[in-house]
Amino acid sequence: MAAINTQYNPLPQMNTETNKRDKTLEKIASAIQIGMEDSASRSIADMLQNEISLASQGVMNANDGISMMQIAGGTLNSLSDQTQTLNDLSVRYNNASLDDSQKQALQGEFNRTVQSMQQSIDSSSFNGKSLFGSSMSFSLGESTISASIPSLSPSSLSIDNQDGIQAYRDALSQANSDVGSTTNSFVSATTTLLDKISTASAAKSQIADTDMANAIKDFQQSNLKLDMTQIAIAHQNDALRQNVTRLLG
Structure with missing residues (x-):
């Protein structure tokens, strides 16, 4: 058998x-990484995702700061050009050969230029908040950048005071320099944050994404x-x- x-x-x-x-x-099908079956891997992946989220928000905040500085810089450049006009009017006004009607005409043009400058300052805003005479802080995750712009009102300028006009021009120049420096800080911070996002994303990919x-x-x-x-x-x-x-x- x-x-x-x-x-x-x-x-x-x-x-x-x-x-x-x-x-x-x-x-x-679900892109769940094999090594994610333990809680430690999940915790690390969650921590990395949190870092990515914070850094991404920091980049957006930094971009807002850069946009704000661009608006302020454009207004400052316009003010600088108009201040040159004020200086030219002042030089002409202080010419002893001018009669009263000529001086009155120069004074009128000076006043209109000052009003235009003040309107530029008053209308310069970011997210509904006036830029000049204010300070804003931008959170970039682990750091914060503050941006301050002086009021720079030209209302006290006088056509017969060239020293005052020059002092105002110097203040504009300093404000422009500060805006440039702050913009560079935002750009540098953005580069750092983008590098952080790239590194954290690569690390998370190794832990949380399916090979x-x-x-x-x-x-x-x-x-x-x-x-x-x-x-x-x-x-x-x-x-x-x-x-x-x-x-x-």
């Missing part, structure tokens, strides 16, 4: 490979083992049928 070999049972191996294959397929090539390779290997197990079952069943046929004559 032929003996039936019942010692080898491929079903447990088949179940194992099926579970492995299905699990890998789920990770491919698609390896995941697909694992899936294929599990599927191949599953196929081999199924072949083994089919072979065993065929051998069993042959044995039973021989037993039954």
Whole structure:
């Protein structure tokens, strides 16, 4: 009588490979990284994501600061040009050969220029807040940059006081220099934050994102083992049928 070999049972191996294959397929579909199954990896990934979020907000705040400085810089440049007009009018006004009507005409032009300058200052704003005579702070995550612009009102300037006009011009020059320095600080901070985002994103990717090539390779290997197990079952069943046929004559 032929003996039936019942010692080898491929079903447990088949179940194992099926579970492995299905699990890998789920990770491919949902982009869950294999190493994220432990809480420590999740905590690190969450921490990195928090760093990325804070740095991203910092970049947006820095860009707001740069935009604000650009508005202020444009107004300061306009004021500088108009201050040159005031100086020219003052030089002409202080010419002893001018009569009263000529001086009155120069005074009128001087006053209109001063009014125009004041209107530029009053209308210069960012997010609804006046820029001149105010200070704003921008949070950049771990650091803060403050931007301050003096009021620089030209209302006290006089056509017969060239020293006062020159002092106002110097104040404009200093304010323009401060705006440039603050803008550079924002730009530098933005570069640092972008580097931080890049580094943190790369680190998070290694922890939290599926390595698609390896995941697909694992899936294929599990599927191949599953196929081999199924072949083994089919072979065993065929051998069993042959044995039973021989037993039954």
